[in-house]
Amino acid sequence: MGRGCGLRYGERRDRTASTADSHPRGGIPVTAPLDLSDLSSLPLDLARPRLVQPGLLPVVPGHERYWVRPGGVTALEMEAGDEITIVDRFGAQAAEFTVLGNGGEDFAAVGLRADAPATVLGALTEASTFDNEQVARVVNALAQRGLRPDAAHSVRLFGGWSPAGSREGFTAQRPVTAVVGNPSWQMALEDPNPPSELMIEVQRANPHTRREIELPPPLADPILDVRINNSTAVAYEVKKGDYIQILDVEGRQCSDFLAFDARALQEGHELGLDASTTRHIVGQAYSQPGLYGKFYNQDMDPLVEIIRDTVGRHDSFTPACNAKYYEDFGYPGHVNCTDNFNRQLDSYRVASRRSWPALNLFYNTMFDEHNMLVFDEPWSRPGDYVMMQAQRDLVCASSACPDDIDPSNGWVPTDIHLRVYSPERRFSMAISHRTTPDAEPKLTRQTGFHPRTSALTKQFTEYRNFWLPTHFDGHGPKAEYWACREKAVVMDLSPLRKFEVLGPDAEALLQYCMTRNIRKLSEGQVVYTAICNDTGGMIDDATVFRCSDTNFRVIPGDDYTGQWMRQMATEQGLDRVWIKDSTDQLHNIAVQGPASRDILRDLIWTPPQQPDFDSVTWFRFTIGRIGDHQGLPVILSRTGYSGELGYELFCHPKDAPAVWDAVWEAGKPHGLAPMGLDALDMVRIESGLVFAGYDFDDQTDPFEAGIGFTVPLKTKEDDFSGRGALLKRKENPQRTMVGLELEGNELAGHGDPVHVGRFKVGVITSATRSPILRKNIALCRMMVEHAEIGAEVQVGKLDGQQKRIPATVVKTPFYDPEKLKPRS
Numbered sequence: 001m002g003r004g005c006g007l008r009y010g011e012r013r014d015r016t017a018s019t020a021d022s023h024p025r026g027g028i029p030v031t032a033p034l035d036l037s038d039l040s041s042l043p044l045d046l047a048r049p050r051l052v053q054p055g056l057l058p059v060v061p062g063h064e065r066y067w068v069r070p071g072g073v074t075a076l077e078m079e080a081g082d083e084i085t086i087v088d089r090f091g092a093q094a095a096e097f098t099v100l101g102n103g104g105e106d107f108a109a110v111g112l113r114a115d116a117p118a119t120v121l122g123a124l125t126e127a128s129t130f131d132n133e134q135v136a137r138v139v140n141a142l143a144q145r146g147l148r149p150d151a152a153h154s155v156r157l158f159g160g161w162s163p164a165g166s167r168e169g170f171t172a173q174r175p176v177t178a179v180v181g182n183p184s185w186q187m188a189l190e191d192p193n194p195p196s197e198l199m200i201e202v203q204r205a206n207p208h209t210r211r212e213i214e215l216p217p218p219l220a221d222p223i224l225d226v227r228i229n230n231s232t233a234v235a236y237e238v239k240k241g242d243y244i245q246i247l248d249v250e251g252r253q254c255s256d257f258l259a260f261d262a263r264a265l266q267e268g269h270e271l272g273l274d275a276s277t278t279r280h281i282v283g284q285a286y287s288q289p290g291l292y293g294k295f296y297n298q299d300m301d302p303l304v305e306i307i308r309d310t311v312g313r314h315d316s317f318t319p320a321c322n323a324k325y326y327e328d329f330g331y332p333g334h335v336n337c338t339d340n341f342n343r344q345l346d347s348y349r350v351a352s353r354r355s356w357p358a359l360n361l362f363y364n365t366m367f368d369e370h371n372m373l374v375f376d377e378p379w380s381r382p383g384d385y386v387m388m389q390a391q392r393d394l395v396c397a398s399s400a401c402p403d404d405i406d407p408s409n410g411w412v413p414t415d416i417h418l419r420v421y422s423p424e425r426r427f428s429m430a431i432s433h434r435t436t437p438d439a440e441p442k443l444t445r446q447t448g449f450h451p452r453t454s455a456l457t458k459q460f461t462e463y464r465n466f467w468l469p470t471h472f473d474g475h476g477p478k479a480e481y482w483a484c485r486e487k488a489v490v491m492d493l494s495p496l497r498k499f500e501v502l503g504p505d506a507e508a509l510l511q512y513c514m515t516r517n518i519r520k521l522s523e524g525q526v527v528y529t530a531i532c533n534d535t536g537g538m539i540d541d542a543t544v545f546r547c548s549d550t551n552f553r554v555i556p557g558d559d560y561t562g563q564w565m566r567q568m569a570t571e572q573g574l575d576r577v578w579i580k581d582s583t584d585q586l587h588n589i590a591v592q593g594p595a596s597r598d599i600l601r602d603l604i605w606t607p608p609q610q611p612d613f614d615s616v617t618w619f620r621f622t623i624g625r626i627g628d629h630q631g632l633p634v635i636l637s638r639t640g641y642s643g644e645l646g647y648e649l650f651c652h653p654k655d656a657p658a659v660w661d662a663v664w665e666a667g668k669p670h671g672l673a674p675m676g677l678d679a680l681d682m683v684r685i686e687s688g689l690v691f692a693g694y695d696f697d698d699q700t701d702p703f704e705a706g707i708g709f710t711v712p713l714k715t716k717e718d719d720f721s722g723r724g725a726l727l728k729r730k731e732n733p734q735r736t737m738v739g740l741e742l743e744g745n746e747l748a749g750h751g752d753p754v755h756v757g758r759f760k761v762g763v764i765t766s767a768t769r770s771p772i773l774r775k776n777i778a779l780c781r782m783m784v785e786h787a788e789i790g791a792e793v794q795v796g797k798l799d800g801q802q803k804r805i806p807a808t809v810v811k812t813p814f815y816d817p818e819k820l821k822p823r824s
Helices: 130-145 260-266 275-281 325-329 337-347 477-486 505-512 560-571 595-599 653-670 676-685 723-731
Strands: 062-068 075-080 083-088 093-103 152-160 167-170 176-181 198-203 224-229 235-238 243-248 255-261 295-296 302-309 358-359 366-367 373-376 385-390 396-397 418-421 430-433 459-461 464-469 489-494 500-503 526-532 538-546 551-556 578-581 587-592 623-626 631-639 646-651 672-674 737-741 753-756 759-770 775-783 792-797 803-810
Touching: 083 093, 083 152, 083 578, 083 737, 130 430, 152 167, 176 737, 198 459, 224 235, 224 723, 235 337, 243 255, 255 260, 255 302, 255 337, 260 396, 325 358, 337 396, 358 366, 396 418, 430 753, 477 489, 477 672, 477 676, 489 653, 500 505, 500 560, 505 551, 538 560, 551 560, 587 595, 587 653, 595 646, 595 653, 623 653, 631 653, 646 653, 653 672, 676 759, 676 775, 737 792, 759 792
Parallel strands: 302 430, 489 672
Antiparallel strands: 062 198, 075 176, 083 167, 083 198, 093 152, 093 176, 224 418, 235 396, 243 385, 243 418, 255 358, 255 396, 295 302, 302 385, 366 373, 459 464, 489 587, 500 551, 500 578, 526 538, 538 551, 587 646, 623 631, 631 646, 737 775, 737 803, 753 759, 753 792, 759 775, 792 803
């Protein structure tokens, strides 16, 4: 195992939708990020960087960074003089450090003595939740270094109440293998301290002048494993069902892809990828790789389907680079993908072309506001990949693009790597997200309730890194909507982020981060709040649960909110607070509708020290169990996103199917139905409930978003983030949120302009057809001069001038404006 190669058993846990899948980045060293908050702390030559490219270029030569997920292990090869630092990123998380030399353990090589068993290593052979092949790979690799997992020792680091960012550093005196294990546990609802990730930083004593990039380990045993050297191409055959993984080795390198129906080629017909046919069938303005479609030939037969995409930004299905492109720029004779493809495909009797319509992976093209095709450097990082599945037997060709005359390869062509896997090894569908540019990617995953929802529908969409149903077979959005308004529904809302904010400084931190007055929040109470930056723009909205004097649970929509709270804790000098991500420890369903109380009343048991079910009033919560004192533990809150009487149930993901079953059985006599995102959008717009990215963003303040009630400027005396800016904005408002009722039956859409005469006075943020009101309605951010109730405006369609829909400003919420139903 080469230097820097990680045994990535633990790093892949929350980056895949299936626990059997491997980590998408594998053993790639991740470079340290630039700390942009204090450039003065950087060395003089870095204090004014010409370019800031977090996560791509190394700041310090020889510096590497790795993550160890809870329950996982990372192993690294160390040379004499190499320094390793283990970091408890979020605090209160133990680490197990094992050092292996030739033939056995060698703690003396880093000046340590073992003081505890290596429990994480010992559990590897019992890790039934992991793919057996992956477990065997790690166990065998450790055994080769003289270590039997169940007899290994470690040095115990951190734990208890170690502060966030605690660090322990060691220097290797001789070559060793450093193994870091991260203990995991199920978070108790009464003691909310979830396990969190560790970080490893390595500083090499003898860094190479050129960064060494190691490929991620294969996701399974490949049947084809080929390096495509820069400026070359390869042709290859795959069978129906095979998975094709194309990896960007060093980042920002394009790869053109061709595919032909193999049987048709044998019969003398060239049926390859066709851009126009694909564009027509997938229904997109221009075809681009992603999870939402297949790619077709001229006969409308699918050739490949995208299974995974760790980049998220690609091409417009433009031709592969060709000789004419370079000639027109004054570079005759330049090597190009088209000529490389022609040579490779000659043996398959594919006729040469001067230009190939290729699927351009990692190629960052787009249409600008003038409908012009433009391009820039790719978004791909080292180890990023796109995985496709062959829909029939194919002849394929892949290239490592040689373009070095423009930004398409970041100006420097590099290698591409190709792997093909057998269909016997199934892979989850996923795309990848990063909370910040230099963060590790996380693949889309399933919620704990997915085994139940997937049995009721195949209609899923990717929502905030999870798969959620849009609607359910045998129901549909309208039926689900009416069930919510008249009876009851159950919906999966597990993607909501959960953060445990713990410690003596927890209240002070939230008092600064949240617009609401957290000091007034009682134990067992919930409050809805805005979260603003220093300009008053909304970072997020959230509900805050007060669990005790020092324990809070914050439930926002976005991962970044947790990182921002940690940043605020540092800036405010609050070092006795821990912000721990519990999203993977708490998944939740909402039971909403007039019958929700009757469904849950006999289902939820609460202990004597907790409020009983009927004591849980609006925006309160309790801790209980399903059925009786021996039932599954849950948190019940009287909250929701529907405008109806309703509750939310939080539980550990492993308990989620049983919790769903219990609710489902209890709800049958009451007409309980499942509800997806389509119907949820209808009920939340009717109820005037805002949605991030549509009704607010970081340029919108809470007053403009229609939730000014979350900003008690008069009664909250303590300072909070954005207070000064919000005072000025409230004194001089320019826009406000209003409701619109539209004439006729034509819907408005998000982003439609709203006019008075020729000029724009507002914009539609959310819109729907209200079944109960039998009207088209919309939320609109309007200039205050035209926001008076009863004002007449027009919603612009086409170019905003050629077609108008008359509309009237009305009071919101549209439905139950006094909120009598959720309060009932």
